[in-house]
Amino acid sequence: MTLYQKLAKRLREHIQHDFYKPGDKLPSVRQLAQEHGVSISTVQEAYRQLEQELLVEAKPKSGYFVCQQKKDNLPSVSRPPQRPLEVSQWEEVLNMLMNRSNQKGVQLQHAMPDMKAPTLKPLLKTLSDLAKQKPELGLSYSDIRGREELRTQLCRLAVASGCQLHPDDLVVTSGCQEAISVCLRAVTEPGDIIAIESPSFYGSMQAIKAANLKAMEIPTHPETGMSIEALELALDQWPIKAIFVTPTCNNPMGYTMPEEKKERLYKLAQSYDIAIIEDDIYGDISFQFPRPKTIKSFDNDGRVLLCSSFSKTIAPGMRVGWIAPGRYRDKVTHIKYVSSSMCPVFPQLAIAKFIRLGGYTKHIRQIRQHYEKQRDHLLNAIKAYLPSDTRVSFPDGSFILWVELNPNIDSMKLLEKCRAEGVSFAPGPLFSATGKFRNCFRLNFSEQSLEKREWAIKVLAKIITDFNVEKNK
Amino acid sequence: MTLYQKLAKRLREHIQHDFYKPGDKLPSVRQLAQEHGVSISTVQEAYRQLEQELLVEAKPKSGYFVCQQKKDNLPSVSRPPQRPLEVSQWEEVLNMLMNRSNQKGVQLQHAMPDMKAPTLKPLLKTLSDLAKQKPELGLSYSDIRGREELRTQLCRLAVASGCQLHPDDLVVTSGCQEAISVCLRAVTEPGDIIAIESPSFYGSMQAIKAANLKAMEIPTHPETGMSIEALELALDQWPIKAIFVTPTCNNPMGYTMPEEKKERLYKLAQSYDIAIIEDDIYGDISFQFPRPKTIKSFDNDGRVLLCSSFSKTIAPGMRVGWIAPGRYRDKVTHIKYVSSSMCPVFPQLAIAKFIRLGGYTKHIRQIRQHYEKQRDHLLNAIKAYLPSDTRVSFPDGSFILWVELNPNIDSMKLLEKCRAEGVSFAPGPLFSATGKFRNCFRLNFSEQSLEKREWAIKVLAKIITDFNVEKNK
Ligand SMILES: Cc1ncc(COP(=O)(O)O)c(C=O)c1O
Ligand SMILES: Cc1ncc(COP(=O)(O)O)c(C=O)c1O
Numbered sequence: 001m002t003l004y005q006k007l008a009k010r011l012r013e014h015i016q017h018d019f020y021k022p023g024d025k026l027p028s029v030r031q032l033a034q035e036h037g038v039s040i041s042t043v044q045e046a047y048r049q050l051e052q053e054l055l056v057e058a059k060p061k062s063g064y065f066v067c068q069q070k071k072d073n074l075p076s077v078s079r080p081p082q083r084p085l086e087v088s089q090w091e092e093v094l095n096m097l098m099n100r101s102n103q104k105g106v107q108l109q110h111a112m113p114d115m116k117a118p119t120l121k122p123l124l125k126t127l128s129d130l131a132k133q134k135p136e137l138g139l140s141y142s143d144i145r146g147r148e149e150l151r152t153q154l155c156r157l158a159v160a161s162g163c164q165l166h167p168d169d170l171v172v173t174s175g176c177q178e179a180i181s182v183c184l185r186a187v188t189e190p191g192d193i194i195a196i197e198s199p200s201f202y203g204s205m206q207a208i209k210a211a212n213l214k215a216m217e218i219p220t221h222p223e224t225g226m227s228i229e230a231l232e233l234a235l236d237q238w239p240i241k242a243i244f245v246t247p248t249c250n251n252p253m254g255y256t257m258p259e260e261k262k263e264r265l266y267k268l269a270q271s272y273d274i275a276i277i278e279d280d281i282y283g284d285i286s287f288q289f290p291r292p293k294t295i296k297s298f299d300n301d302g303r304v305l306l307c308s309s310f311s312k313t314i315a316p317g318m319r320v321g322w323i324a325p326g327r328y329r330d331k332v333t334h335i336k337y338v339s340s341s342m343c344p345v346f347p348q349l350a351i352a353k354f355i356r357l358g359g360y361t362k363h364i365r366q367i368r369q370h371y372e373k374q375r376d377h378l379l380n381a382i383k384a385y386l387p388s389d390t391r392v393s394f395p396d397g398s399f400i401l402w403v404e405l406n407p408n409i410d411s412m413k414l415l416e417k418c419r420a421e422g423v424s425f426a427p428g429p430l431f432s433a434t435g436k437f438r439n440c441f442r443l444n445f446s447e448q449s450l451e452k453r454e455w456a457i458k459v460l461a462k463i464i465t466d467f468n469v470e471k472n473k
Numbered sequence: 474m475t476l477y478q479k480l481a482k483r484l485r486e487h488i489q490h491d492f493y494k495p496g497d498k499l500p501s502v503r504q505l506a507q508e509h510g511v512s513i514s515t516v517q518e519a520y521r522q523l524e525q526e527l528l529v530e531a532k533p534k535s536g537y538f539v540c541q542q543k544k545d546n547l548p549s550v551s552r553p554p555q556r557p558l559e560v561s562q563w564e565e566v567l568n569m570l571m572n573r574s575n576q577k578g579v580q581l582q583h584a585m586p587d588m589k590a591p592t593l594k595p596l597l598k599t600l601s602d603l604a605k606q607k608p609e610l611g612l613s614y615s616d617i618r619g620r621e622e623l624r625t626q627l628c629r630l631a632v633a634s635g636c637q638l639h640p641d642d643l644v645v646t647s648g649c650q651e652a653i654s655v656c657l658r659a660v661t662e663p664g665d666i667i668a669i670e671s672p673s674f675y676g677s678m679q680a681i682k683a684a685n686l687k688a689m690e691i692p693t694h695p696e697t698g699m700s701i702e703a704l705e706l707a708l709d710q711w712p713i714k715a716i717f718v719t720p721t722c723n724n725p726m727g728y729t730m731p732e733e734k735k736e737r738l739y740k741l742a743q744s745y746d747i748a749i750i751e752d753d754i755y756g757d758i759s760f761q762f763p764r765p766k767t768i769k770s771f772d773n774d775g776r777v778l779l780c781s782s783f784s785k786t787i788a789p790g791m792r793v794g795w796i797a798p799g800r801y802r803d804k805v806t807h808i809k810y811v812s813s814s815m816c817p818v819f820p821q822l823a824i825a826k827f828i829r830l831g832g833y834t835k836h837i838r839q840i841r842q843h844y845e846k847q848r849d850h851l852l853n854a855i856k857a858y859l860p861s862d863t864r865v866s867f868p869d870g871s872f873i874l875w876v877e878l879n880p881n882i883d884s885m886k887l888l889e890k891c892r893a894e895g896v897s898f899a900p901g902p903l904f905s906a907t908g909k910f911r912n913c914f915r916l917n918f919s920e921q922s923l924e925k926r927e928w929a930i931k932v933l934a935k936i937i938t939d940f941n942v943e944k945n946k
Contacts, residue, residue, distance in 0.1 A: 090807055097617050097810065115612045127611070128604040135597040139588045139788035144570050174647055174813035181811050190663040190685060207811040212663060315612035319817050334563055337570065338654050338680040340647035340813055344792050344820070 004045035054380030080217030087209035105422025119363035146172020162297025176309035192241035199431030225257035249282035254395020286397035302327030399446035477518035527853030553690030560682035578895025592836035619645020635770030649782035665714035672904030698730035722755035727868020759870035775800030872919035
């Protein structure tokens with residue numbers, strides 16, 4: 001390690017440990033040179049390095065400052081139409097899904113975890129051992145509720161989120177998508193209304209559409225989630241059958257609903273005697289420790305159906321998800337059975353072992369630190385390059401965030417131009433039942449290298465500027 | 474090989490090649506002894522062996538005969554109630570599914586293929602190589618329609634059933650169960666009526682129930698399938714939205730609808746402008762060569778949705794199925810996406826390679842000969858041990874058959890007693906929307922050894938006799 005790298009490392013650690021906080025002025029070049037007994041140019045080199053990492057910024061004539069990366073410019077609280085609506089936008093979702101495989105460039109549109117983490121190695125080893133040593137295990141039909149080994153480990157994990165579950169309380173599914181679809185069908189009849197966050201994950205909205213349900217989008221705060229007041233109003237006015245929420249590390253916003261608000265939401269559902277479907281898919285990669293409690297942890301009458309999967313914490317290709325269906329267990333088991341019968345056995349066994357031997361907890365601990373750093377880097381890049389009226393969510397978990405541009409910018413058109421330059425993102429309208437959020441988009445910060453990500457944000461910035469110039473002509 | 478074994482082998486071959494046909498008298502003991510230059514007792518030993526295999530029977534004072542195993546005592550044509558009904562029987566189905574894992578004894582209830590076939594080895598090898606050499610391939614999200622490699626090979630296979638398909642015409646699913654559920658949801662609205670065979674596979678009936686549809690059971694002939702005349706009557710009287718059929722190697726009966734009848738069925742659907750969902754899951758293990766055509770092969774306006782999987786031809790644990798959805802492709806893609814998003818990649822790639830290199834065709838060729846022999850053995854055992862008023866279907870493909878007992882016998886009660894003795898089967902009521910077929914059950918003849926199967930049939934016979942004795946007391 002060279003001298004300047006050593007110095008940069010030290011400064012970086014100070015910043016990361018909040019010794020210097022965002023916005024703080026950092027020591028001058030001269031002062032550092034003296035303190036550390038190094039040359040001026042070494043200090044300058046160290047600062048240049050930190051600038052490239054977007055950790056510090058130079059202000060002309062005043063020196064170096066820690067970059068602001070706090071919630072100073074959050075997206076607005078959403079104001080969806082206050083009536084139940086049919087979900088549209090399937091064409092747009094399909095278009096994005098189909099672009100998954102054949103696209104080059106920097107893809108910021110998919111909610112894919114970082115799967116190159118070395119902490120996943122033991123899991124992959126088990127999978128390959130199983131396939132080699134016990135191929136016959138993968139051949140038969142097996143328990144339609146999923147392997148007991150896995151359900152037992154899921155109960156162990158659930159303790160961290162405040163839940164006491166028994167293996168019989170769980171049903172394993174083909175990912176969280178199947179979990180959501182099954183739960184929706186278990187608690188509704190065709191024509192029913194479901195209250196959802198706004199914005200909401202397109203997969204759950206499309207499941208609402210396919211189950212012949214209507215979506216009632218509720219105003220949602222970018223820091224604390226669905227508005228309880230607005231929800232209560234809606235419950236008063238409409239025969240809402242269930243509430244669907246992703247309250248922990250929300251997709252697309254990244255916020256976590258505070259615990260007391262989760263409890264209020266639960267009590268409200270109780271007083272209207274309706275079900276809650278809680279999507280906790282990102283819960284384990286919250287940046288808080290211990291991880292936030294689920295709404296399910298408050299559930300004392302079985303009205304919460306918790307849905308999750310390992311698609312964001314391990315890898316989506318595993319297709320291992322689950323439901324803790326509470327009092328809806330029998331209906332859920334029926335619909336899961338007709339939906340795809342039982343799930344493949346190897347991924348279940350391999351993940352069960354991964355959890356049992358501690359590999360999962362270790363992996364999560366490391367990967368969530370990684371994501372937190374990537375978040376800061378992306379927030380800094382956005383601040384550095386996108387127009388100053390850009391608003392951005394501040395995820396406290398997951399690896400996605402939500403950007404709100406000036407209202408005169410159309411993210412669908414923006415996407416077209418960006419794709420031509422090799423950059424893609426998930427445009428806002430996918431996250432609305434009716435194609436709203438045209439000036440918003442979702443970015444992923446899990447996978448790409450810092451350089452590629454920064455390059456992509458610069459490309460985005462350039463195209464947005466061109467847009468504005470054109471508009472103003 | 475001893476002398477008597479050699480002789481038995483020779484006779485067995487003659488019988489299997491129809492040199493001696495069912496019912497034919499076989500050469501006398503003396504004659505064979507002379508022809509082959511062996512002792513009388515050697516010939517007697519050989520005949521005893523073939524008797525044990527239920528290939529020949531001794532008739533007192535007249536000598537040895539080839540066992541009858543032809544369609545001389547088929548189950549009756551079904552007479553379901555002629556109105557649309559809700560599907561019940563979920564409790565009974567669940568009960569059977571849950572008994573899957575923890576049951577000892579001879580299990581004749583599951584439609585599980587023989588998975589010990591050495592011809593499956595190359596497939597298992599590929600699976601284990603993939604898991605070891607390219608673990609990253611199994612991690613990502615991939616094409617929601619399924620891997621192109623697999624869809625290409627599926628098109629190749631489809632030629633044998635008379636279909637010209639393009640990879641874009643296919644959607645890969647988590648087994649045939651998901652295919653069925655997705656197709657039902659794609660062509661109906663809640664409340665619609667579906668015409669089905671009677672008896673019908675419980676998995677598709679439960680999918681009908683879960684999709685809030687009604688089932689209209691159509692009288693079904695044990696040799697040629699759904700009655701076209703009865704179907705036409707029903708179509709005249711009720712607003713039927715789609716026809717669901719398993720016309721090739723039907724589950725549970727094993728019949729194959731003749732080709733011209735398939736074409737008539739298609740034309741009828743055309744004249745009423747409704748869809749056909751065709752379940753072809755056993756099609757490739759028909760005992761006919763070339764395999765029978767599908768209804769899909771007559772489809773010139775895209776109204777047939779073909780569903781299938783490798784669960785019966787390879788192994789259910791693969792969970793690889795597919796849909797050829799015709800004109801419903803977009804709707805099917807949507808519902809498949811919300812149902813479970815994309816399917817795991819390894820089984821798709823491994824099966825694609827297995828087909829591409831000829832392993833699949835080889836496997837099918839061998840396994841279907843195996844099943845045909847097992848069928849004959851089971852038919853003989855039934856003839857030998859069950860009461861003479863027993864009726865039994867004559868499957869010309871698959872590895873399951875349907876038994877109809879004297880109407881005063883209740884298969885649910887029978888099952889209880891049989892389970893206590895270590896024998897189980899799939900009771901008739903599972904195959905009816907409303908719990909009919911109480912005196913029927915389905916048996917599987919894929920997996921067990923000849924000895925075990927025969928033992929099980931003897932146990933069954935004893936319990937049935939006790940039943941009758943009790944009744945007559
Ligand atoms: C909030 C949320 N729920 C569910 C899913 C679907 O997850 P899976 O891949 O496990 O089906 C996703 C994936 O993007 C998601 O972000
Ligand atoms: C006629 C029929 N269709 C569909 C299925 C379901 O098949 P899979 O295991 O591929 O979901 C079965 C399985 O028993 C079946 O017999």
